[in-house]
Amino acid sequence: MLGLQRPSVALLATSAALAAGCGSGGDRLDVFAAASLAAVMGDLEPVFEAEHPDVDVVVNLAGSSTLAAQILAGAEAAVFASADEVQMDIVREGLGLPSATTFATNRLVIVVAPGNPLGISGLGDLAQRDDLVVSLAAPEVPAGRYALAAFDQAGLTVGPATLEADVRGVVTRVALGEADAGLAYVTDVLGRSDVDGVPLPAEVDVVVEYPVLAVDSRLGAEFVDLLGSERGRSILAANGFGLP
Amino acid sequence: MSDTRRPSVPRLVLVPAALGVALFALPVIGLVSRAPWSDLASLITDPAPRSALVLSVVTSLVTTAIALALGVPLALVLARTRLPGRGVVLAVCTLSMVLPPVVAGVALLSALGRRGVIGRLLDEHLGLTIPFTPAAVVIAQLFVAMPFLVVTLESALRSADRAPEEVARTLGARPWRVLATVTLPSVRGALGAGAVLTWARAIGEFGATITFAGNLPGVTRTLPSETYLALQTDPGRAVLLSLLQVGVSLAVLLALRHRWVPALTGRRP
Amino acid sequence: MTLVVRITRDIGPHHLDVDLEVATGERLVIVGPNAAGKTSLLRSIIGLDPAGDGRIALGSEVWHDSATGADTAVEARRVGFVPQHPTLLAHLDALTNVAYGPRSRGAGRAESRAIAMNAMETLAVDHLSGRRPDTLSGGEAQRVAIARALAIEPSLLVLDEPTSALDIAARPGMRALISTATAASEAPAVIVTHDAVDALTLGDRIAVLEQGRLTQVGTGRELAAAPRTPYVAELLGINLIRGSLQGLVLTAGAFELTVGAHDVDDGPAIATVRPRSISLHRSRPEGSPRNVWQSRVTSIDRGADRVRVRLTEPVEIVVDLTPAGLSAIGVGEGDEVWASVKASEVTVASG
Numbered sequence: 001m002l003g004l005q006r007p008s009v010a011l012l013a014t015s016a017a018l019a020a021g022c023g024s025g026g027d028r029l030d031v032f033a034a035a036s037l038a039a040v041m042g043d044l045e046p047v048f049e050a051e052h053p054d055v056d057v058v059v060n061l062a063g064s065s066t067l068a069a070q071i072l073a074g075a076e077a078a079v080f081a082s083a084d085e086v087q088m089d090i091v092r093e094g095l096g097l098p099s100a101t102t103f104a105t106n107r108l109v110i111v112v113a114p115g116n117p118l119g120i121s122g123l124g125d126l127a128q129r130d131d132l133v134v135s136l137a138a139p140e141v142p143a144g145r146y147a148l149a150a151f152d153q154a155g156l157t158v159g160p161a162t163l164e165a166d167v168r169g170v171v172t173r174v175a176l177g178e179a180d181a182g183l184a185y186v187t188d189v190l191g192r193s194d195v196d197g198v199p200l201p202a203e204v205d206v207v208v209e210y211p212v213l214a215v216d217s218r219l220g221a222e223f224v225d226l227l228g229s230e231r232g233r234s235i236l237a238a239n240g241f242g243l244p
Numbered sequence: 245m246s247d248t249r250r251p252s253v254p255r256l257v258l259v260p261a262a263l264g265v266a267l268f269a270l271p272v273i274g275l276v277s278r279a280p281w282s283d284l285a286s287l288i289t290d291p292a293p294r295s296a297l298v299l300s301v302v303t304s305l306v307t308t309a310i311a312l313a314l315g316v317p318l319a320l321v322l323a324r325t326r327l328p329g330r331g332v333v334l335a336v337c338t339l340s341m342v343l344p345p346v347v348a349g350v351a352l353l354s355a356l357g358r359r360g361v362i363g364r365l366l367d368e369h370l371g372l373t374i375p376f377t378p379a380a381v382v383i384a385q386l387f388v389a390m391p392f393l394v395v396t397l398e399s400a401l402r403s404a405d406r407a408p409e410e411v412a413r414t415l416g417a418r419p420w421r422v423l424a425t426v427t428l429p430s431v432r433g434a435l436g437a438g439a440v441l442t443w444a445r446a447i448g449e450f451g452a453t454i455t456f457a458g459n460l461p462g463v464t465r466t467l468p469s470e471t472y473l474a475l476q477t478d479p480g481r482a483v484l485l486s487l488l489q490v491g492v493s494l495a496v497l498l499a500l501r502h503r504w505v506p507a508l509t510g511r512r513p
Numbered sequence: 514m515t516l517v518v519r520i521t522r523d524i525g526p527h528h529l530d531v532d533l534e535v536a537t538g539e540r541l542v543i544v545g546p547n548a549a550g551k552t553s554l555l556r557s558i559i560g561l562d563p564a565g566d567g568r569i570a571l572g573s574e575v576w577h578d579s580a581t582g583a584d585t586a587v588e589a590r591r592v593g594f595v596p597q598h599p600t601l602l603a604h605l606d607a608l609t610n611v612a613y614g615p616r617s618r619g620a621g622r623a624e625s626r627a628i629a630m631n632a633m634e635t636l637a638v639d640h641l642s643g644r645r646p647d648t649l650s651g652g653e654a655q656r657v658a659i660a661r662a663l664a665i666e667p668s669l670l671v672l673d674e675p676t677s678a679l680d681i682a683a684r685p686g687m688r689a690l691i692s693t694a695t696a697a698s699e700a701p702a703v704i705v706t707h708d709a710v711d712a713l714t715l716g717d718r719i720a721v722l723e724q725g726r727l728t729q730v731g732t733g734r735e736l737a738a739a740p741r742t743p744y745v746a747e748l749l750g751i752n753l754i755r756g757s758l759q760g761l762v763l764t765a766g767a768f769e770l771t772v773g774a775h776d777v778d779d780g781p782a783i784a785t786v787r788p789r790s791i792s793l794h795r796s797r798p799e800g801s802p803r804n805v806w807q808s809r810v811t812s813i814d815r816g817a818d819r820v821r822v823r824l825t826e827p828v829e830i831v832v833d834l835t836p837a838g839l840s841a842i843g844v845g846e847g848d849e850v851w852a853s854v855k856a857s858e859v860t861v862a863s864g
Contacts, residue, residue, distance in 0.1 A: 065476045133358075133376070138459065140473040161376040162458025163465075165473055173458075177359040178375050407600045410561050413587040414594040415614035415665060425613075429604045 026054030029219050030076055032067040033059055034083035034210070035168070036106070036187055041081075043235045048226055055219060063166060064088075064142065071095070071215070078220035081212040081227075084142035088211040100211035103227045105242035108143075108150055108206055109189055109197040111174045111182045116196055120181050123204060127156035135170045135179035136160040143167035146206045147183040154204040171195055190240035207242070275487050280480035287484050295462045296470035297488065303378060303466065304447035307385040311442045315393040316428075316435075322394070323401035334398065337391040348387050349455025356383065357456075380457035381464050385446035392445055393438035400434030401427070440500050444493060514572025516558075516669055516701045522565030524553050529565070529725040535701040542704045542716030546744055550725040551705045555673055558703065559594055560587035571668055571701075588617075593667030593700070597674040599654035601646035607657050608633065608642035614665035632660040635697065636690065652683050659694055670695060670702040676711055688714050709748045721745050739862045740785060751785050752830050758782035758861060768827040771803040771856040783862050788833035790858035793822065793842050794851040803856040810848050813839070824852060 029048075033041050041059045048057055060067065060077070064087040071077050072094045081103070082088040088100050112120050118132065126134050136158070137144035144163065151158050161179065164170050170182035175194040185208070189197040200206075212227055214220035226232045233243050287293055322330050340348065356363040356374045366372040374380045404427070412426045428435065450468035457464040459473075467489055474482040516535040522528070529550045535541045545551050556562035558569060560576065564584075569577040576585045601610045612622075612629035620628065633639040636656045646654060655678070662670065675691055676684040692715065695702045704715050712719050713733040721729045721736070721744065729741045733749075740746040746753030756765030758777060763770045763784045770784055792798070798805060808824040820839045824830045830852065834842075844850050 063476060069479065133373070135458075138473050138476075140476045160460065162460050165454065165459065165469075165476075176353060176357065178353065178357050407596065407598070408602055410587075411594065411596060411600045412602070412613065412617070413561070414559055414590075414592050415661070416588050416591075416617040417613070418588050418617070421617055426602060429602075 026056060027052075027219060029055050029057045029078050029217075029223060031057060031059045031079040031081065031223065032071060032075070032077040033061055033079075033081040034064045034067070035061050035166070036083050036185055037061070037081055037210070039187075039239045040104075040236055040241065043239070044226065044232065047231060047235075048223060051226075052219070052222070057223075077215050078217040079212065079214055079223050081210065083208065083210055085209060085211055086142070088213065091215075092213065095215065097213060097215065100213040101224065101228065102209045102244045103212045103224075103232075104210040104236045105244060106185045106187055106208040106210065106240075107200070107242065108146055108183050108208075109186045109199055111171055111184050111189055111195050112198055113174060113177070113180070114194065114196050116198060118180055120198055122198070122201065123151060123154045123156055123158075126181055126183075127151065127154075127158045132180045133178070134158060134160045135162050135164060135173040135182040137167045137170055137183070138163035138165060141166060142208070143170075143183070143185065146208055150183065150200065150204050150206045153206070187240040209244070210241075272490060275483055275490065278480075279483045279487055283480055284484060287481065292461055292465075293467070293470060293485060293488070296465050296467045297492070299378065299381070299462070299465065300447050300467040300489075301492070303381045303385060304443050307382050307389060307446040308439055308443040310382065310386060311390040311393050311446075312439060315390050315438070315442075316397065319394050319397035319401055320423075320427075323398045334395075337394050340387060341391040341395065343388075345388060345449065345451025346455055349384065349452040352380075352384060352387060352452065352456040356380075375456060376458040376460065376464060378457075378463060381453050381466060384452040384456045385449045388449050388452055389442045389445035392441040396434050396438035396441065397431060400431040404430050436500070440497065444497065447493065448489075514574075514668060514701070516703070517568065517570045518554075518558055520554070520557055520564050520567040520569065522553070522557060522563070522567075524550070527553075527725055529553055529557075531722070531725075531727055533720055533727065533730065535703060537701060538699050540695050540702040540704060540715060540717045542706060542712045542719045543722055544706055544709075544712045544719060544748060545722035546707070548724075549722045551707075551722055552673070554722065555671060555703070555705055558669075559592050559671055560585065560590050574668070591665060591668040593662030593665060593670045593698075595655075595658050595662045595670075595672045595675060598678065599646070599651075599658040601649075601654055601657060601661075603646050605646075606642070607638070607644050607646065607649070610646065611657060611661045611664050614661060618665060628664050629660070632664040633657070635663065636660040636694065651678055652687065655679070655687065656690065659690070663694060663698065667698070668700050670698060670700050672702065672704045674706055674708075675704065675715075676706070676708060684708075684710070691715060709750070712748070721748075739783075741783070746785060747831075750831075751787060752791075754784045754786075754828055756782065756784065761856070763859075763861060765828060768806070770859060772859040772861040773855075773857040775861050777861050785860045785862070786830075786854055786858060788821065788831045791830065791832045791852055791854045793832055793834065793838075793844070794853065795842055795844065797851050798853050801855070804859070805851065805853045808850060808852050810844055810846050810850055813846055824850065 031041060038061050041061070045057045045059060049055060064082045064084040067080065067082070068087040068091050071080060071091050080088070080091055092100065110120060110126065112118065120126070126132060136147045139145055139148055162173065164173065167184050168188060170184045171188050171192070173179035174182050175192070186197065189195055212224055214224045237243060321327060322334055353360060353375070355361050358364065358367050358373055358375065363374060366374070374383065408430065409422050409426050412422045417425065448468065450472065453464070453466055454469050459465050459469045467485065471482050471485040471489070474485055514537055518534070519532045521530050527550060531554055533541070543551055543554065553562065557564040564577045566579045567577070568575070568579070575583050576590055577583060601607070602613065605613070608626060608629050611632055612625035615625040615628045616622065630639060630642065633642060636659055638653060638656045638660060641649060641653055641657065649657065655675070672691065676687050679687055688711065704711070706712055716733065718730065718732055719736055720727055721742070723742060723744055729736060729745055736745055737749045737751065740749060740751055740753055743753050754763065754765050754770060756763045757780065759779050761772055763772055763782055772784055806827065808830065809826055810822055811825045812823045814821040815836065818835070820834045820836055822832045822834060822839070824832065832852065842850070
């Protein structure tokens with residue numbers, strides 16, 4: 001009897017797993033997340049899908065302002081995880097939703113070449129050393145605003161050689177050797193071997209808060225819960241994010 | 245009313261043609277209808293778009309001038325000599341026309357960036373870095389736009405009638421005089437069309453410029469870069485900036501239509 | 514100044530082998546069938562194409578000498594070239610076109626225009642000075658092209674097929690014009706044509722080029738009296754039959770022709786008969802003419818005042834009749850016919 005049953009049980013389990021994986025006949029959860037959350041979402045997706053076998057998590061990664069525009073234009077997002085509080089406010093006001101919860105924080109870091117060959121120690125170097133080619137994110141994007149705020153706090157003015165359209169571009173410039181230093185998020189530098197990070201002193205630290213919102217969805221709320229759970233927080237920490 | 249002119253194309257052809265027109269016209273109409281015209285005043289007084297516009301116009305004109313200075317001789321060599329490697333050069337020219345702009349930007353960095361093949365030497369020996377300068381904007385535009393001139397002109401030169409040139413030589417004209425008074429005038433349609441295409445491509449260039457030259461207001465932020473960034477924070481502003489570009493391009497193309505339309509549509513210049 | 518041309522050149526599968534001279538003020542006409550090499554020869558003389566082995570010199574100026582490696586560029590040779598198609602510069606008016614040569618050779622703007630106007634007056638086209646080339650008729654453009662060539666005071670004039678692009682009615686006028694223009698200049702002139710009338714009227718001497726080689730050079734009279742090849746004979750409107758002469762009989766295959774009195778040795782010979790000397794008959798004629806043969810009509814060309822009938826088998830023969838004469842016989846294409854010619858009308862030369 002057992003001999004006959006075991007193959008059929010295996011067959012059932014396989015097809016269930018397949019069905020869960022393909023999402024065929026199951027629910028779909030659209031998560032709109034800021035680009036800097038790519039690794040985090042990649043780690044969370046299988047965890048959530050394991051807990052909800054008939055749900056297929058689809059992550060849409062883009063700049064926070066792009067995601068906000070898409071949601072307001074009618075995109076079906078169940079969860080919106082933003083890197084910019086301004087964009088979150090825009091979405092909340094546009095859809096008439098209650099306040100969002102902060103699920104992670106991020107900090108700025110000075111991006112330098114591996115080994116910090118030019119001996120950069122702080123914002124003062126970026127602002128005052130003429131021999132340095134500095135890259136910052138453009139003020140139109142959140143990282144750029146935060147960078148300027150950091151310099152303001154330190155009472156410095158900086159003359160960057162270029163302003164990138166997104167913060168990842170800053171890291172790329174330094175990695176390619178086109179820029180000597182830049183300001184980016186800690187999470188962008190973590191795990192990369194082609195750049196190093198020089199932390200900012202506590203006095204001029206700018207803390208970036210990441211809000212998340214479930215947009216009219218029970219499943220979405222469960223995803224937000226996962227973000228705030230032990231499991232979620234350990235994934236965030238592993239990827240370099242701070243915890244509120 | 246005369247009925248002697250029957251339509252020269254089958255009536256049904258008009259349907260896909262109309263769809264084609266819609267494809268081009270609707271986005272522009274969309275821009276015009278969505279534009280927040282009330283914000284126009286603040287945009288005009290804002291120095292950022294103005295400096296971006298000036299930078300775009302100046303760099304694209306410089307690019308066109310350099311493209312003519314380098315591209316005309318190149319086209320002549322490709323079309324009129326038997327030097328080895330002509331086919332390869334022409335293929336590379338055509339390739340850079342179809343290359344995605346960002347790829348072009350990466351290629352330029354690997355050659356002329358601070359760690360690039362040539363850029364490294366420039367930095368070490370002359371202290372010269374090209375990225376993040378307006379020169380870099382021009383170089384990026386040249387890379388993507390000059391092939392238009394070269395390919396257009398090379399084709400016209402290759403198929404041009406040589407008889408007038410031969411007669412000019414028998415009359416005593418030396419090679420430079422033949423070039424200036426016979427050869428180039430005979431391809432002036434292709435020359436005009438190529439120059440206009442080059443300028444249009446240069447002023448619209450975005451991917452290569454932002455990758456290679458960077459993006460600093462007043463120095464390397466062209467109008468397309470300005471528009472892309474505006475999209476992040478103020479889509480209405482981006483729409484107005486887009487309309488500005490459409491307007492500038494349209495004005496120039498209309499003003500020069502007698503130069504390039506005949507050449508592109510095959511009529512004699 | 515005498516033009517000396519000695520060229521041996523290979524152009525693809527064709528071979529050009531020419532040795533000729535043109536004296537000061539002389540006009541040499543080069544005739545030949547298509548692909549004979551006339552254009553290649555012209556281009557080598559002008560300098561547009563290489564000249565291969567040999568020498569081209571005009572007086573003391575050596576334009577090309579393969580022995581010494583000398584080779585003067587086109588621009589430096591003073592050749593007044595009138596191409597087959599006028600090829601005026603389309604973006605310049607007629608006067609500027611004519612002034613182009615003097616201007617290229619260093620004359621000032623005003624001076625060039627004065628020279629140009631002069632040349633155009635000679636060719637009676639000065640009234641067209643301000644016109645654009647695309648508004649000129651073929652004949653007008655041709656005249657402007659000749660004026661353009663004369664404006665540089667050439668040491669050699671070269672004309673390529675000067676009448677072939679014109680209507681038959683316009684040709685006599687152009688020929689007269691060319692005669693005057695070439696007579697006015699002391700420079701030797703080389704005229705390429707495939708038209709027999711051009712050759713006979715324009716040339717002081719005629720050089721026949723066939724398959725890259727000169728087959729006969731001489732005055733029109735000399736050529737007509739004793740054509741050396743079928744092409745020359747055809748060109749000058751004469752029948753030519755090659756064969757073997759024995760006494761007064763020329764044998765060409767199965768055909769026998771009794772010739773008139775002569776002093777040519779037995780052996781290979783060329784017999785010539787004027788088309789007008791041959792008579793055609795519906796049936797075998799009786800009477801005195803010694804030569805009678807049966808043939809077939811292959812084509813009939815009706816001209817204004819004469820009819821040219823081509824016969825074939827046993828020999829290719831051309832017969833000229835009056836229209837009345839043809840209708841009296843009543844033959845048409847494909848019909849059998851009898852031909853006859855008096856022996857005294859058949860000339861023979863050694864071949």
